[in-house]
Every structure is written in structure tokens, then in C-alpha cells.
Amino acid sequence: MKTRLLIKYMMLIIASVAASAQERIERTPAFPGAEGWGRYVTGGRGGKVLHVTNLRDSGYGSLRWACEQTGPRIVVFDISGTIYLQSDLKITNGNLTIAGQTAPGDGICVADYPVTFACPNIIARYMRFRPGNRMAETEGDGFEPDGLGAVDSRLIIVDHCSISWSVDECCSIYGNRFTTVQWCIISQSLRYGGHSKKTHGYGAMMGGEGASYHHNLLVHHDSRCPRLGERPATGARDTTDFRCNVMYNWSGQGCYGAENMNANIVNNYYKPGPGTIASRAVGYQRRICGVGVNEQEGHEDVPRVGTPVCRRKCQPPPPGRRRRQLGPGHMAADFRYLSQQSRKIQPRREPHAPQRADEILPRDNPLRSRRLQPCARPCRSVTVARLP
Structure with missing residues (x-):
């Protein structure tokens, strides 16, 4: 009897060790330094290696050719320079790693047309995206390219990329599941690039x-x-984690929106520039986020301008402590109120307030760390905080 119990006990130990090893293998980060919700994206891991050997738009050895292949694949570059696209580069076959850091010299730049991720499981690193408006005359009205885009997809991580000179937004990676954009420069959108709204530059x-x-x-x-x-x-x-970013010289609304979202806005640095000071009042220079820009009367799913910072019991603060109600549609949040609440909330490390993005994943989600516990009472809120 004792022998049987000992054997069963040893088998349980072996099964537990094997399961733990398998979990560690499955949870390998996309690359050293990958963080956030998209840190476990696999991309083309374990697949074939494709070499980009020329700067042509298409054909064997081009970037487009490598992206059009199927199956897991890792794209490396044997050449450096600028790839002038002749049409949109819409990537529809997933399980792809684009390793821009393998290019010699000054690296790789993709120009003239936008790049879009329209499939899951993509890693893109050390690339430059510069659509510009050089092809506006050729394409005619309606040519309003983003720099880099991905919507309604999943499992994407973009790392150390430079995205500039777009006619519409430089970076439109939103509405996806489990994505990370980290250590990127998103800069110099074209204010007079030929957009139908005239001045744009978003x-x-x-x-x-x-x-x-x-x-x-x-x-x-x-x-x-x-x-x-x-x-x-x-x-x-939506569970968005926006933290440790730097915003400089915004001319219009700056950071705003977050309707019907659960968002953390933590430890970001806002520095008004010449365009900010010249075009906007003091409130636009100092605010953290203008919450509820598209709010509508009677729409319960959209947070009000006075929606409080998420607290322990998800209850509004006393009426005297609410942010100023500046009228419907006014895109401003009281900087002083948010700063005071940040000092109160952040040092205490409230168990309810999510400190890392994966803390609010569902319990049965394989991407959630077992060491962390999710929020027991989810709330629709925008958490705004600054680390001390």
C-alpha cells in the first residue's frame, strides 16, 4: 500500500514538473525586452528564414515577396536603404517576424505607401515607415495613408520602429487583441499633406x-x-495601458478620447512646445487626458467628463471632489484634480487598481500570469496616475 502511494506521489511530482516546463516554453517572450499585452507573440518563431536581397517593390528577394509567403517565417535583410513601394503593403499571412535590426548600415525604410498588418501574430522591429504624400498626384483624391496600421487583428508587437510623415495618423494600431507598441518614435505627421480635412497631421x-x-x-x-x-x-x-510615454509639441487636442474604455494612463511626460503654446489655451497645455470627447446625453456606456479616477470601491468621490463640469463636449480634464488623486492612489498600490496590464485578463486566459490576481470587480473607468 505504501509503495503504491509513493509511486502515485512521484508520478504527480513528475507531471507537475513537466507541466511547468511546458508552460515556460509556451510563455517565452517574443524577444528579450518584450513587455505588455503582446509580449508573448511568437511571430515566425521556428519557421523558415527569408532573406530580403533587394530594394524592389516586388519579386523574388523583395520585402513584399517575403511577406506574401505562408507559414512561420523570419524576414532578415541583406541590404539597407529605402524601399519605395508602388502600392499598399497589406500583410495578410501571419506568423511573421520582420527583423529590421539585421539590415546593415543605416537600416531599412519603407516609403510612399502605407504598411498594414491584416493578420494575427506579427513581430516588427527596427523598421522605418515614411509614407509621405509624394504619390498624392498619382493616386488622386482620397490618398490619405497612415504610416503603420492594424485594426481588428490580434497578437502584434511593434518594437523600436520609427513612424513618420503620414497624411492621416502616423500609427493606427488599435481595436486589436493582445498588442504592444513599445520604444517607437511616432513623429512629424503632415499637417498640409493633402488630407480632405485640409489641415490634419494626426x-x-x-x-x-x-x-x-x-x-x-x-x-x-x-x-x-x-x-x-x-x-x-x-x-x-477595451483594456488599454498607456504609460511611460513622452508627448511633445502637440498643436491640437493632445491626448483625448477613451470613451467606453478601461484605460490606465500612468507616468507619462507631457511637454508643450512652440505649436502648443501658440495655438491653445493653458488648459490644453496642462491636461493629462481629455476624457469623453464623444460623449452623448443619455448614453450610459460613455463616461462623463466628471468620471472619477478608479478608486477602491469604484464609487464616485463626494460631489465636492469631482472634476469640474465644463459643459457637454468640452475636452478637458482638471489637471489639479488628477494630480491630487494620483498622489493618493499610486503610493498605496490599491489591490483593486490594476498595476500591470495582465492583471485584468480573464482567469482562464493562458496569457495571464498565475502570480497576479485580476480585479474582482471590473469597472468602466479611466485610471490616471503618475508615479512618485
Whole structure:
């Protein structure tokens, strides 16, 4: 009897060790330094290696040819320079790693047309995206390219990329599931690039179900710096983590939106520039986020301008402590109120307030760390905080 119990006990130990080893293998980060909701994207891991050997738009050895292949694949570059596209580069076959750091010399730049991720499981690193408006005369009206885009997809991580010179937004990676944009420069959108709205020059659209944006530089934009917005595919499930970013010289609205979203806005640095000071009042220079820009009367899913910072019991603060009600549609949040609440909330490390993005993943989600516990009472809120 004792022998049987000992054997069963040893078998349980072996099974437990094997399961733990398998979990560690499955949870290998996309690359060293990958963080956020998209840190476990596999990309083309374990697949074939494809070499980009020329700067042509298409054909064997081109970037487009490598992206059009199927199956897991890792794209490396044997050449450096600028790839002038002749049409949109819409990537529809997933399980792809684009390793821009393998290019010699000054690296790789993709120009003239936008690049779009329209499939799941993509890793893109050390690339430059510069669509510009050089092809506006050729394409005619309606040519309003983003720099880099991905919507209604999943499992994407963009790392150490430079995205500039867009006619619409530079970076439109939102409405996806489990994505990260980290250590990127999102800069210099074209204010007079030929957009149908005349002056444009917008920075980024950000949001999604499990979306992380951290350590990015958003600089020299007219507005949407960034715009926190949801898509129908993710909607009320949006859980966006926007932290440790730098915003400089926004001319229009700066950071705003977040309607119908759960968002963390933590430890970001806002520095008004010449365009900010010249074009906007003091309130636009100092605010953290203009919440509820598209709010409508009687729409219960959209947070009010006075929606409080998420607290322990998800209850509004006393009436005297609410943010100023500045009238319907006014895109401003009281900087002083948010700063006071940040000092109260952040040092205490409230168990209810999510400190890391994966803390609010569903319990049965394989991407959630077992060491962390999710929020027991989910609330629709925007948490705004600054680390001490």
C-alpha cells in the first residue's frame, strides 16, 4: 500500500514538473525586452528564414515577396536603404517576424505607401515607415495613408520602429487583441499633406482588448497625440495601458478620447512646445487626458467628463471632489484634480487598481500570469496616475 502511494506521489511530482516546463516554453517572450499585452507573440518563431536581397517593390528577394509567403517565417535583410513601394503593403499571412535590426548600415525604410498588418501574430522591429504624400498626384483624391496600421487583428508587437510623415495618423494600431507598441518614435505627421480635412497631421490611434503602449515618443503632431479610441470588434472590452510615454509639441487636442474604455494612463511626460503654446489655451497645455470627447446625453456606456479616477470601491468621490463640469463636449480634464488623486492612489498600490496590464485578463486566459490576481470587480473607468 505504501509503495503504491509513493509511486502515485512521484508520478504527480513528475507531471507537475513537466507541466511547468511546458508552460515556460509556451510563455517565452517574443524577444528579450518584450513587455505588455503582446509580449508573448511568437511571430515566425521556428519557421523558415527569408532573406530580403533587394530594394524592389516586388519579386523574388523583395520585402513584399517575403511577406506574401505562408507559414512561420523570419524576414532578415541583406541590404539597407529605402524601399519605395508602388502600392499598399497589406500583410495578410501571419506568423511573421520582420527583423529590421539585421539590415546593415543605416537600416531599412519603407516609403510612399502605407504598411498594414491584416493578420494575427506579427513581430516588427527596427523598421522605418515614411509614407509621405509624394504619390498624392498619382493616386488622386482620397490618398490619405497612415504610416503603420492594424485594426481588428490580434497578437502584434511593434518594437523600436520609427513612424513618420503620414497624411492621416502616423500609427493606427488599435481595436486589436493582445498588442504592444513599445520604444517607437511616432513623429512629424503632415499637417498640409493633402488630407480632405485640409489641415490634419494626426499622431496615433490607440486602444484595444489588451493593448499596451509604453516608452514611445509622440512629437510634432496637430492632434491625436494620442487619440484613445475603441473599435466595434473590441468595444467595451477595451483594456488599454498607456504609460511611460513622452508627448511633445502637440498643436491640437493632445491626448483625448477613451470613451467606453478601461484605460490606465500612468507616468507619462507631457511637454508643450512652440505649436502648443501658440495655438491653445493653458488648459490644453496642462491636461493629462481629455476624457469623453464623444460623449452623448443619455448614453450610459460613455463616461462623463466628471468620471472619477478608479478608486477602491469604484464609487464616485463626494460631489465636492469631482472634476469640474465644463459643459457637454468640452475636452478637458482638471489637471489639479488628477494630480491630487494620483498622489493618493499610486503610493498605496490599491489591490483593486490594476498595476500591470495582465492583471485584468480573464482567469482562464493562458496569457495571464498565475502570480497576479485580476480585479474582482471590473469597472468602466479611466485610471490616471503618475508615479512618485
